[in-house]
Amino acid sequence: MGLDGLEGLQACFKDKIIPLLQEYFYDDxxxxxxxxxxxxxxxxxxxxxALQKLLGDFIDTDKKIYQITEASAWGIETFIRIYKDSSQAQSNETTKQTSNP
Structure with a gap:
C-alpha cells in the first residue's frame, strides 16, 4: 500500500479502508x-x-448514528485495538486505572 508511517496509515484508513467498509456494509x-x-x-x-423531531417519524430512534473521528487523532494504539481481544483491552484499561492514582 506504500505506507510511510503513521500519517500514511491514517490517510489509508480515512481515504480507502473506511470507505470500502462503508460500501461493503451498505453504510451500516x-x-x-x-x-x-x-x-x-x-x-x-x-x-x-429539530433534526430529531423532523426525522423522528422516518428513522429508527433506537439505531445509533455514527461519525468518523478526526484521522490525525488516531494513534498507534487506535490501530492496535482493531486486533486486540476486547476483554484483553478492558483488562489492560482496568490495570492502567488502578495503577495510576
Missing part, C-alpha cells in the same frame, strides 16, 4: 464500528433538536 456504521473493534475511529453522534 454499527457493523463498521464492530469490525474496527470499537477502537475510536467512529463515535456516536447524538441526534438532537
Amino acid at each position: 456504521h454499527a457493523k463498521i464500528h464492530a469490525v474496527l473493534n470499537k477502537n475510536g475511529m467512529l463515535k456516536d453522534k447524538p441526534m438532537e433538536g
Whole structure:
C-alpha cells in the first residue's frame, strides 16, 4: 500500500479502508464500528433538536448514528485495538486505572 508511517496509515484508513467498509456494509456504521473493534475511529453522534423531531417519524430512534473521528487523532494504539481481544483491552484499561492514582 506504500505506507510511510503513521500519517500514511491514517490517510489509508480515512481515504480507502473506511470507505470500502462503508460500501461493503451498505453504510451500516454499527457493523463498521464492530469490525474496527470499537477502537475510536467512529463515535456516536447524538441526534438532537429539530433534526430529531423532523426525522423522528422516518428513522429508527433506537439505531445509533455514527461519525468518523478526526484521522490525525488516531494513534498507534487506535490501530492496535482493531486486533486486540476486547476483554484483553478492558483488562489492560482496568490495570492502567488502578495503577495510576
